[in-house]
Amino acid sequence: MLNEVTISKGIIASYVEKFTAALELDVAIVGGGPSGLVAGYYLAKQGKKVAMFESKLSIGGGIWGGGMMFNELVVQEEGKAIIDEMGLVAKEFEPGYYTLDSVLVSATLVYKAMQAGLKIFNLVAMEDVVIKDDRVAGLVINWGAVKTLDWHIDPLTLHSKFVIDATGHDANVAQVLVRKMGVSLNTSTGGIVGEKSMAANKGEQHAVENTKEIYPGLYVSGMAANAVCGGYRMGPVFGGMLLSGEKVAKEISQRL
Amino acid sequence: MLNEVTISKGIIASYVEKFTAALELDVAIVGGGPSGLVAGYYLAKQGKKVAMFESKLSIGGGIWGGGMMFNELVVQEEGKAIIDEMGLVAKEFEPGYYTLDSVLVSATLVYKAMQAGLKIFNLVAMEDVVIKDDRVAGLVINWGAVKTLDWHIDPLTLHSKFVIDATGHDANVAQVLVRKMGVSLNTSTGGIVGEKSMAANKGEQHAVENTKEIYPGLYVSGMAANAVCGGYRMGPVFGGMLLSGEKVAKEISQRL
Amino acid sequence: MLNEVTISKGIIASYVEKFTAALELDVAIVGGGPSGLVAGYYLAKQGKKVAMFESKLSIGGGIWGGGMMFNELVVQEEGKAIIDEMGLVAKEFEPGYYTLDSVLVSATLVYKAMQAGLKIFNLVAMEDVVIKDDRVAGLVINWGAVKTLDWHIDPLTLHSKFVIDATGHDANVAQVLVRKMGVSLNTSTGGIVGEKSMAANKGEQHAVENTKEIYPGLYVSGMAANAVCGGYRMGPVFGGMLLSGEKVAKEISQRL
């Protein structure tokens, strides 16, 4: 006989243990897109205590939708190694252009990263950052539902040695840092430069180059890197996103 | 040098090939929740031509959210074999009650089903059914965005030997069939009976028992089975959902 | 030197003359879709005093969108003659299946019908019907904007010997007639039977068969005919719509 209260207790106990453990992290990744998942995969693989926070219900962000709702995406030669690492089989459309089912890519990135040890907190939004000694030292979090409803309910706080802003075009972490603290970032202008128009080739290079620490304790990756540092956009080609995730993981790992 | 137009062409060509192939199916699964994914896994594993249609961006439905936004879920003893088949490692909370990370379960079900050969069309909504010789013979589909916006844009149509209504509590396929065709279903009342209140034990048994063909060509599975046939609800315990998916796959396979 | 007030006066004078003339009609067509436009074309060509009322800004309804936002549509062999009459050049996809650009079809139907003499009042909604001697004898109209905003502003009224309900799936004229007057229609049940699910072949035949006078003074055409009389739907194939428009024009002309 199934007891509904035992089910409730099992869920609460497992969650609270997982959530409480995530209040003190090596790395907190904000945003559930491709560069964040790849970063989480490599960081977890190296045994770091790493968790991802995503305000929406599902993880994967814009990858699910492919290009213009046609649920396929392209990875170019440079990103092939990471696809192989993830066990994904791609079809070569033209030399150096591989097409993949975007739904499968989304699920695989989540699957592989969690198998490697990444903890994911979906439905949890980043509201603000913690500042300690002029350094980003953690996140202020709340339920995504509270943010969506704009209810006035206090958040909770976690500490993390490093934070990765992997929130895509909006670069939410960098935005809140600049808006509330008025600090200068490690960018060409000291501010958030803004994403440029489409130029896929440059965009892909920029996504990797711009992946860096923009303020003590805060890294940017993926489209957030281009948005913060003024790189071009690239559309539904994902090599740069994957490489950006790999790079940010490598750089942070060396400092832990 | 990356060429943006080649990327566009690669995506369009891959999608159109995949989509055109899906216009003539063995089995069309409507709704991207757990019973549909398990059904898709087993059907694809047996080499059936099977595709899933989900109006939302991501696949997995309510599983992502765990219980009350605590992203864990429970599977009881009866569902353990399917978890094992999916390669998921569960923690035993109390004897016979296994807790799993709900985000990992979502990603794993999608990953395994697609690896087995299931094609998934997210962002595509079921609008209506095709009727041929007093039998459900296919789906009328449209972009989920068109449905969300309630725009007046004509749909397209696909043929399928069987359709599975795996749309959860709403039982959308059964609803549209009854509303538009006024037919009698294979249920205790001939109509859509409606889901009962919570009684986890009964709900789990009902989900499996109610998984059946309710009209020539149309099966129901998962919560849609209980909603159509009048079963109890069971909350965040998923054994019944998994077994329902396994059962509907087995029954349809035997008829193909 | 252009005088803005002369421009205003020119527009007002032309409109008022056109609008006032339309207060006493032979035929009032409600809804700007394909069957209504074809009906308007043939009625105007025979010198009838005919006007169309459409609540939206543009004319053409769902045709613009093709199938699932792919802006192409299909006309089968039976509708080929009307396409030719309209001067449209179609491409044969498979024997008996002609594809046409849906944007071009929309514009052409409007263009040809107005060249033939049809008056079109876009932005004007049908609110109710006029009843005289147990017969539909005209329309109660208002700005579409008033209807959209649900503002309480009185309508105006026009008289018409016949009214065609060409409002598509909603069958708005028939709906308001039944709801407010409680009358019995010339259908199998005496009420609005409702559109059935998809069966293109039957749907096409039904659209023509169901095109008829359902209450003294009120005809239905196109999808409204199937919705009122219980025909199947057919999706983005338009032969039946065109033939329905031709039929309703022929039947009404004989009675004027």
Add this chain to the structure above:
Amino acid sequence: MLNEVTISKGIIASYVEKFTAALELDVAIVGGGPSGLVAGYYLAKQGKKVAMFESKLSIGGGIWGGGMMFNELVVQEEGKAIIDEMGLVAKEFEPGYYTLDSVLVSATLVYKAMQAGLKIFNLVAMEDVVIKDDRVAGLVINWGAVKTLDWHIDPLTLHSKFVIDATGHDANVAQVLVRKMGVSLNTSTGGIVGEKSMAANKGEQHAVENTKEIYPGLYVSGMAANAVCGGYRMGPVFGGMLLSGEKVAKEISQRL
């Protein structure tokens, strides 16, 4: 017997062929208003590979509504030649002021331009531009529904030798170029000057004068020209719009 799947396949195949061909253009026109349609007409007539992209369902923009919902409009003497070219018969209200039915004008412009060879993609929105060698070299496009819903779904990209911003008062292409690239335009201030108040005479002259290349690869026409360059507005008189479309076509043709 009609086969629904053949209908689906015919639509998909025709659309994909048309859409894929439009990924490499001579001229991409953004926005479906009068100046864009006239430009498309003349460019297509001269055999250029030209396509129009409009996020809404129907084409014609504000013309459909006449002045203040009175569906008539005015063309002055200067625009008479283009009206004649389109085969439209106007009524002279006062010397030099011609009134025309605005619905007929909308349909006729679409009809004539497409007959001349213009391809139109309704329901497709311009999201951004492609930049190559400091020049606008194409468009980043997405479904209009995706833009309306503000869903995070990646776009596709097309290349075009020239782009015309014919988006009316909003001047969307110029806006996105300035906002994302921070470039200086060929205007009196280097920025987007903004449309002035009403002065019909000046507005009409300005619309033609301001029709020009404002950045390498990007032309503005119609109200977008006045909005970008600081011209006066003119209301429901359309001579300037038509002449602007003719001018932009002529200038671009000479460079192709």
Add this chain to the structure above:
Amino acid sequence: MLNEVTISKGIIASYVEKFTAALELDVAIVGGGPSGLVAGYYLAKQGKKVAMFESKLSIGGGIWGGGMMFNELVVQEEGKAIIDEMGLVAKEFEPGYYTLDSVLVSATLVYKAMQAGLKIFNLVAMEDVVIKDDRVAGLVINWGAVKTLDWHIDPLTLHSKFVIDATGHDANVAQVLVRKMGVSLNTSTGGIVGEKSMAANKGEQHAVENTKEIYPGLYVSGMAANAVCGGYRMGPVFGGMLLSGEKVAKEISQRL
């Protein structure tokens, strides 16, 4: 020197005196349209204690908008006497058809009724009725803003010997009475019959005939009379509305 607090106190004191006095009435009129204003005029003129309650900010309802936003209306011969009584000067359009500026009519009806002694509480909504001895004996009222926002805030109550439902097409008082008390009304069916389609002549006669006591203590007038008793609608001709208001005032006066 003006003192803001004195202004506040003056307003509060005047309002509270007026509002408290209105808690015990001879007649409570619900809805601020033409029949209610005319009824209020005649009742107040005869010295009855009468107040009107209207949930919106302004009084006059749909009269302000004329016909289809053309702010003129028509009164036929039968209503001429009441127009004259109100001091309104009408223009005869055709014999027996008088046109009047609808804005002036709105203001004049309010002006004359209040000068005669009617108290008007705008921004106050009727939420329910008071029942005493199987009779409508008063109103349950709340701020219109509370109703608009659907906030859960308790109402206040007033007693009245008679209530007039002058709420137009919605017949809100009759609706709430039937819905909550399940009583039988003095109509052909015992229920709310519903307004019929347009037939101006019949509608005008019906509006007067249907003006009566439909339940002990509750009268209907104007369009509410036709809506409750099943009369035809008549559009922007107002003779019947005025006569209905005169009739209901006369009938109630005789019983006070």
Add this chain to the structure above:
Amino acid sequence: MLNEVTISKGIIASYVEKFTAALELDVAIVGGGPSGLVAGYYLAKQGKKVAMFESKLSIGGGIWGGGMMFNELVVQEEGKAIIDEMGLVAKEFEPGYYTLDSVLVSATLVYKAMQAGLKIFNLVAMEDVVIKDDRVAGLVINWGAVKTLDWHIDPLTLHSKFVIDATGHDANVAQVLVRKMGVSLNTSTGGIVGEKSMAANKGEQHAVENTKEIYPGLYVSGMAANAVCGGYRMGPVFGGMLLSGEKVAKEISQRL
């Protein structure tokens, strides 16, 4: 030095302990209005394990707003004893009519009930009931935010020997029970009869009389009692509400 993580941990730990304890209750009260608070006060005072679930942020429901936003309320002679028990000092307006500040009453009821031992879970909504042996045996709960957003996220479940529906006019628990289980209630019709119009005297008596067990395991109190059993409404007088809360507490206590 304050540590933010310690604050987070303190809150999580205190909450989880309180929440887990509430999964097995003597009495679960749904809705945070006056009758529920009084019931909770008396039950807790007698040492019962009792918790209240309210979907909104604050507790007190409609009491905060007084009558028509004038934040005062009335208690009549019959309710005076409970006011005294709560330590509230009332002003006698007329003999037997006491006025109190409605904000103070709200805060006091919450304060006194919690001091007595009632646990309150605000922001938690009742979604469904648990059924065991044809008896209401617990609640299916979810975050109020999930309900407000209509997100598809599974609930959790708790067991309770008795449930009190104190949800006011909506009678949400009774509604869900009847809608999903189709059972017959202990009312005059076996169904939910619906609240009647205003008659304060009867309404007050009814509120107490109708406070009873309407289905095994389920009691109704306060306005929910009148809504379920067909009592009159009474407006901003609260004696009946208080007495209803006292009665339901007494009846349930005797059975525990």
Add this chain to the structure above:
Amino acid sequence: MLNEVTISKGIIASYVEKFTAALELDVAIVGGGPSGLVAGYYLAKQGKKVAMFESKLSIGGGIWGGGMMFNELVVQEEGKAIIDEMGLVAKEFEPGYYTLDSVLVSATLVYKAMQAGLKIFNLVAMEDVVIKDDRVAGLVINWGAVKTLDWHIDPLTLHSKFVIDATGHDANVAQVLVRKMGVSLNTSTGGIVGEKSMAANKGEQHAVENTKEIYPGLYVSGMAANAVCGGYRMGPVFGGMLLSGEKVAKEISQRL
């Protein structure tokens, strides 16, 4: 027998005559509040050709609501003469403070102004101004419904020797002039200074002082005067509003 078409024709004919006449005015008043109505009254009384344009359905603006929904307002000694002129009887609350029913004041101002000859176009919004020889020379108007819905529909235009911005706090005419033409106004800063906080005494004086021509052809009156010139606000005391209307009428009359 009433003929519905005659009613329609009567309304259209009367409206078009009135509306066409208003395309060439002495004075166009934008906004239907108290200062505009008083200005219209005095201008019309002196035989000027004057019309008012108000986007909402009813005229009177915020006066209807009194202070904080208590429908009374105050006029101080200075405004007493205009009240008397309007035939309004006020109650003296304290020496120099007169209270009046705000509903009656609204209706009376409209009634008296229209009796004097003011034409009022409700439901018509000001969209822009006409500029001729560096002077405001008319209005660009559209239906208020078009503005509310933000539909892209062209406006019409009228010429007027003077325009009064009586749009209250928003000062819409001044705003559009500054935003679109970038001109310098006759204010302390050359721009729109903005309304200050509450100081009733100063606010009343400022409302009269700031009533002036702020740009050739454009006057401001009432709260718009304070908003444009930086005066204090005064709340529900109306002497200044009335005197402002009187002043603007006098100043303009002298120049016509």
Add this chain to the structure above:
Amino acid sequence: MLNEVTISKGIIASYVEKFTAALELDVAIVGGGPSGLVAGYYLAKQGKKVAMFESKLSIGGGIWGGGMMFNELVVQEEGKAIIDEMGLVAKEFEPGYYTLDSVLVSATLVYKAMQAGLKIFNLVAMEDVVIKDDRVAGLVINWGAVKTLDWHIDPLTLHSKFVIDATGHDANVAQVLVRKMGVSLNTSTGGIVGEKSMAANKGEQHAVENTKEIYPGLYVSGMAANAVCGGYRMGPVFGGMLLSGEKVAKEISQRL
């Protein structure tokens, strides 16, 4: 027998007396959060005439929600004395960290402050301030419902010797003062500096330090103090809030 009109009269009379008395205050507190309630408690205890204005239905603001909807909060050692003063019993989680039920804290603060003599006007919004002799001298108030609906209805005004801005993060009073009067505040920049990111320790100290008079007549307390003066935020720890309320009460008391 209960008389509904007596109930209405009792409520109106009590409210009007309370409200009229509050038009001339010693201290007006804007916002119903913890620092305002504590300030109100201490001011009332010292016999000052003090009232609180809160636009929402309930009082307590964000406290009700605890941290992240877990309805518990923390008070550290420094705030322990005020908790004791309020009679609240806290649980020590770790040395110096006390957890309390957030619902109980909300109710208790309201209860204690009102028992001490604070008058609370919920549902009443601050719209603006009164300025007299370059000093904040009162409030301009309106119903919260009017503000929520953005209806154009005039406010009322009250005078107060001091105003406390206790509106939390938004600092509404300071915002309106700066926006409308352009004055310089007693802050590091002269403007509203804005709240910084999370640093609980600093935030708590800042909340007390920043509690001060920022403009003659206007104090800030609680989160509004940090928002105006640029302090850090602190999340769900409330010692600083309580001490801020105590401090502002003490400072103002000394000046009365």
